[in-house]
Amino acid sequence: MEEKIPYKTYLSENEIPKQWYNVRADMKNKPAPLLNPGTLKPMTLEELTPVFCEELCRQELDNDTPFFDIPQEIQDFYKMYRPAPLVRAYFLEKALGTPAKIYYKFEGNNTSGSHKLNSAIAQAYYAKKQGLKGVTTETGAGQWGTALSMACSYFGLDCQVYMVKCSYEQKPFRREVMRTYGAKVTPSPSNTTAVGRKILEEFPGTTGSLGCAISEAVEAAVTQPGYRYVLGSVLNQVLLHQTVIGLEAKAALDKIGVEPDIIIGCAGGGSNLGGLISPFVGQKLRGEADYQIIAVEPASCPSFTRGKYAYDFCDTGMICPLAKMYTLGSHFMPSPSHAGGLRYHGMSSILSQLYHDGYIEARAVEQTSVFAAAEMFARVEGTLPAPESSHAIRAAIDEALKCKETGEEKTILFGLTGTGYFDLKAYESFNDGTMTDIIPTDEQIADSLSRLPKVE
Amino acid sequence: MEEKIPYKTYLSENEIPKQWYNVRADMKNKPAPLLNPGTLKPMTLEELTPVFCEELCRQELDNDTPFFDIPQEIQDFYKMYRPAPLVRAYFLEKALGTPAKIYYKFEGNNTSGSHKLNSAIAQAYYAKKQGLKGVTTETGAGQWGTALSMACSYFGLDCQVYMVKCSYEQKPFRREVMRTYGAKVTPSPSNTTAVGRKILEEFPGTTGSLGCAISEAVEAAVTQPGYRYVLGSVLNQVLLHQTVIGLEAKAALDKIGVEPDIIIGCAGGGSNLGGLISPFVGQKLRGEADYQIIAVEPASCPSFTRGKYAYDFCDTGMICPLAKMYTLGSHFMPSPSHAGGLRYHGMSSILSQLYHDGYIEARAVEQTSVFAAAEMFARVEGTLPAPESSHAIRAAIDEALKCKETGEEKTILFGLTGTGYFDLKAYESFNDGTMTDIIPTDEQIADSLSRLPKVE
Numbered sequence: 006m007e008e009k010i011p012y013k014t015y016l017s018e019n020e021i022p023k024q025w026y027n028v029r030a031d032m033k034n035k036p037a038p039l040l041n042p043g044t045l046k047p048m049t050l051e052e053l054t055p056v057f058c059e060e061l062c063r064q065e066l067d068n069d070t071p072f073f074d075i076p077q078e079i080q081d082f083y084k085m086y087r088p089a090p091l092v093r094a095y096f097l098e099k100a101l102g103t104p105a106k107i108y109y110k111f112e113g114n115n116t117s118g119s120h121k122l123n124s125a126i127a128q129a130y131y132a133k134k135q136g137l138k139g140v141t142t143e144t145g146a147g148q149w150g151t152a153l154s155m156a157c158s159y160f161g162l163d164c165q166v167y168m169v170k171c172s173y174e175q176k177p178f179r180r181e182v183m184r185t186y187g188a189k190v191t192p193s194p195s196n197t198t199a200v201g202r203k204i205l206e207e208f209p210g211t212t213g214s215l216g217c218a219i220s221e222a223v224e225a226a227v228t229q230p231g232y233r234y235v236l237g238s239v240l241n242q243v244l245l246h247q248t249v250i251g252l253e254a255k256a257a258l259d260k261i262g263v264e265p266d267i268i269i270g271c272a273g274g275g276s277n278l279g280g281l282i283s284p285f286v287g288q289k290l291r292g293e294a295d296y297q298i299i300a301v302e303p304a305s306c307p308s309f310t311r312g313k314y315a316y317d318f319c320d321t322g323m324i325c326p327l328a329k330m331y332t333l334g335s336h337f338m339p340s341p342s343h344a345g346g347l348r349y350h351g352m353s354s355i356l357s358q359l360y361h362d363g364y365i366e367a368r369a370v371e372q373t374s375v376f377a378a379a380e381m382f383a384r385v386e387g388t389l390p391a392p393e394s395s396h397a398i399r400a401a402i403d404e405a406l407k408c409k410e411t412g413e414e415k416t417i418l419f420g421l422t423g424t425g426y427f428d429l430k431a432y433e434s435f436n437d438g439t440m441t442d443i444i445p446t447d448e449q450i451a452d453s454l455s456r457l458p459k460v461e
Numbered sequence: 462m463e464e465k466i467p468y469k470t471y472l473s474e475n476e477i478p479k480q481w482y483n484v485r486a487d488m489k490n491k492p493a494p495l496l497n498p499g500t501l502k503p504m505t506l507e508e509l510t511p512v513f514c515e516e517l518c519r520q521e522l523d524n525d526t527p528f529f530d531i532p533q534e535i536q537d538f539y540k541m542y543r544p545a546p547l548v549r550a551y552f553l554e555k556a557l558g559t560p561a562k563i564y565y566k567f568e569g570n571n572t573s574g575s576h577k578l579n580s581a582i583a584q585a586y587y588a589k590k591q592g593l594k595g596v597t598t599e600t601g602a603g604q605w606g607t608a609l610s611m612a613c614s615y616f617g618l619d620c621q622v623y624m625v626k627c628s629y630e631q632k633p634f635r636r637e638v639m640r641t642y643g644a645k646v647t648p649s650p651s652n653t654t655a656v657g658r659k660i661l662e663e664f665p666g667t668t669g670s671l672g673c674a675i676s677e678a679v680e681a682a683v684t685q686p687g688y689r690y691v692l693g694s695v696l697n698q699v700l701l702h703q704t705v706i707g708l709e710a711k712a713a714l715d716k717i718g719v720e721p722d723i724i725i726g727c728a729g730g731g732s733n734l735g736g737l738i739s740p741f742v743g744q745k746l747r748g749e750a751d752y753q754i755i756a757v758e759p760a761s762c763p764s765f766t767r768g769k770y771a772y773d774f775c776d777t778g779m780i781c782p783l784a785k786m787y788t789l790g791s792h793f794m795p796s797p798s799h800a801g802g803l804r805y806h807g808m809s810s811i812l813s814q815l816y817h818d819g820y821i822e823a824r825a826v827e828q829t830s831v832f833a834a835a836e837m838f839a840r841v842e843g844t845l846p847a848p849e850s851s852h853a854i855r856a857a858i859d860e861a862l863k864c865k866e867t868g869e870e871k872t873i874l875f876g877l878t879g880t881g882y883f884d885l886k887a888y889e890s891f892n893d894g895t896m897t898d899i900i901p902t903d904e905q906i907a908d909s910l911s912r913l914p915k916v917e
Contacts (some may be wrong), residue, residue: 011473011474011540011684012474012540013474015471017467018467018468018469036831037716057763084467084468085468085552085842085843086843096541114570115843115844116843116844116882117844118882128619155840155843159840159841159843160801168855178634178882178884178885178886180890180891181886181889182845182882182885182886182888182894184888185836185839185845185892186839186840186891187840188593342823375833380641383572383641383642384614384615384642385615386540386541387542387571387572387611387615388571388572389572389638389641394888426572426574426634426638426882426883427882428633429637429638430634432637432638432640432641433637433640436637436640436641447538
């Protein structure tokens with residue numbers, strides 16, 4: 006094996022980024038603003054602050070400032086689990102017999118098991134700084150909820166998590182991790198909120214969705230004094246915090262003198278993908294470099310590849326602001342047999358605009374092929390990957406196999422967002438051979454899209 | 462916070478140890494030899510090789526060679542998840558308000574979730590080199606079985622794991638990880654072996670024990686051509702491989718110019734403790750340095766603190782060689798309500814001799830206090846620790862609190878052997894307040910010890 010480049014490249018602690026990068030500052034076409042669902046006018050700071058922490062609202066609305074200082078308290082916390090390694094996938098390359106050089110940025114070496122902690126600690130910090138008592142949120146697979154529990158525990162904040170019911174049932178251990186960090190976890194939809202009760206009435210027996218859990222968490226935030234709502238993906242502020250992934254990856258690549266040709270990330274709401282690619286897209290936007298950037302989404306929930314670029318509700322209860330994004334409609338629910346995560350119906354406005362403008366491409370992959378890639382990766386690279394991350398692995402393997410055919414020595418970078426230690430139910434169905442691929446029909450998607458809000 | 466010393470110290474890849482250190486070479490009183498249970502004579506190489514891989518038998522019997530080269534293939538694999546970080550527990554120190562300086566060597570950043578991989582890959586390598594078809598083993602909490610599955614998958618070996626029944630039932634997800642790596646997992650006692658059937662007959666409804674699972678795995682190894690038995694702890698060879706922990710820890714401490722006063726490790730069979738302390742004990746044995754070394758064991762399974770130093774069977778079925786060790790008797794079974802791991806009835810012969818000669822001390826801790834320490838550690842240091850590792854955390858916190866009283870600025874090093882992501886059932890009972898401390902009575906221990914084999 007080629008030994009010049011180490012298996013793992015770690016930055017030193019003082020090389021961890023001290024600023025987040027705001028890719029919006031370099032976008033000619035800015036992402037469309039959030040709209041007030043009543044007036045259909047862009048949301049103002051005053052309209053956002055009853056729901057979100059004030060400083061986070063400023064970050065949300067700022068399309069111009071290129072860099073934001075990372076507060077010292079957050080830098081300290083980052084040192085607990087960062088820098089995250091950049092790994093040269095020598096073992097995978099060898100197993101594939103590819104001339105491609107594969108790297109991955111691994112964000113799973115922390116108890117939340119994923120990159121979500123990068124934004125959770127930032128959001129908890131600003132909530133604490135504002136003097137709040139606690140925060141509410143939703144979680145799907147549980148990674149975000151775990152990350153937020155850890156962050157809130159660190160700052161002594163109350164943490165209330167609405168967990169999508171099918172995940173709550175499939176992943177009882179996730180609940181216990183959150184409880185160990187002091188969080189209160191409620192399966193969603195629940196009868197603790199008006200919107201939850203309404204959804205239960207309309208769809209009894211529903212297994213829940215992220216959109217629905219968001220509605221409940223928002224309601225819980227605005228009805229309790231001293232609480233705000235926080236969100237683990239989709240929003241501009243989240244992508245901003247997650248740029249620590251891309252900035253670290255780029256610094257590590259620079260350190261070993263490597264330039265990627267292809268950059269691959271899985272895409273649900275877009276937090277990991279946006280964070281990973283931002284510095285690279287920034288170069289593209291400024292005309293300094295070119296990269297092939299691939300967003301990988303599940304064929305069961307294909308917002309980029311089969312959704313519509315339009316204003317939509319971020320939540321099922323339709324109480325949140327409208328966002329312009331590639332969406333399957335806020336009523337879209339992926340099949341309960343879909344075990345691969347990335348279940349959100351829409352996609353970050355920033356990424357949607359970048360996709361619309363041709364800076365990134367997208368592809369959808371089916372879950373059995375995703376788990377086959379996951380299993381192969383686990384066996385040769387040693388880490389059992391999260392199903393979400395395995396979408397990126399699938400695409401990275403596919404690209405490396407193309408190189409094997411053509412003989413090209415491309416350099417591939419992908420984001421390994423987390424570990425699959427709490428996703429063993431899904432692995433079990435793959436191991437048992439009972440996993441299926443359920444892809445929504447055109448009619449299903451058309452029906453869901455027919456309910457999009459009417460916005461000029 | 463004191464910033465001179467980083468939160469995490471990583472060696473570079475070329476600083477990973479290239480040799481294991483054999484502490485026996487420096488022991489004046491060598492550990493007592495394994496005895497043939499029939500003849501009560503020391504086991505010879507010829508008697509051991511039908512059960513164990515040949516090269517591993519040589520390592521087992523070698524009390525003189527101070528260093529063993531780590532084969533290149535194992536060094537390559539080590540790079541997959543090593544070097545493991547040495548962490549300065551700044552957050553824990555702050556939360557305790559102690560003048561003590563606390564460091565831990567973290568071995569959990571791999572999918573097996575623990576240090577067990579260090580020996581698993583070595584044992585799988587020697588099995589492959591010998592041309593074997595596969596290996597059999599037992600696993601308790603599942604860490605060893607997972608580690609061995611990963612190692613066997615890497616070398617294309619068949620892997621058969623007998624898993625202690627109560628763990629098998631409490632930890633279904635552990636089984637799925639092993640299956641994902643291609644292993645076959647059987648709950649023990651089972652009716653797939655003669656010894657399993659005998660134990661089931663004698664103790665119907667037993668929840669199993671490590672000693673019993675060992676018997677089954679040994680029987681499975683010797684009755685299948687091309688198979689050998691491998692063990693994750695207790696044996697000299699295992700402690701040898703695990704010295705990579707202590708050697709790395711020592712190299713990292715040297716790098717930052719730190720000398721520990723107290724070294725703490727949890728002790729079940731002794732693999733982690735032996736691996737961590739070997740280089741330090743070596744200095745003590747050679748009169749080059751002095752350290753306070755503390756073995757921490759569960760009050761539910763107190764082999765050092767309440768056991769007898771005597772020859773005993775390593776397994777319940779009494780088919781393995783006899784080992785001289787601190788033991789509770791091979792029929793001792795810790796209460797099923799004991800959730801903290803470290804359930805083995807005996808202790809490594811090397812560590813037993815060192816303890817007997819006063820080079821290390823031991824203490825037993827109750828599991829509710831262990832989980833309280835685990836919860837505190839998780840909340841301030843971010844990592845959810847394995848229950849096993851949390852025994853060491855408990856003692857480290859206790860020592861740091863003593864320093865707070867006395868004002869002493871002692872430097873404490875402990876081994877954080879792994880993560881608790883598959884131990885959430887145990888955390889659940891702690892979170893629910895239903896966890897209890899069950900300590901064996903003197904009569905129970907006396908009864909079990911009365912069945913020790915008669916050896917002069």
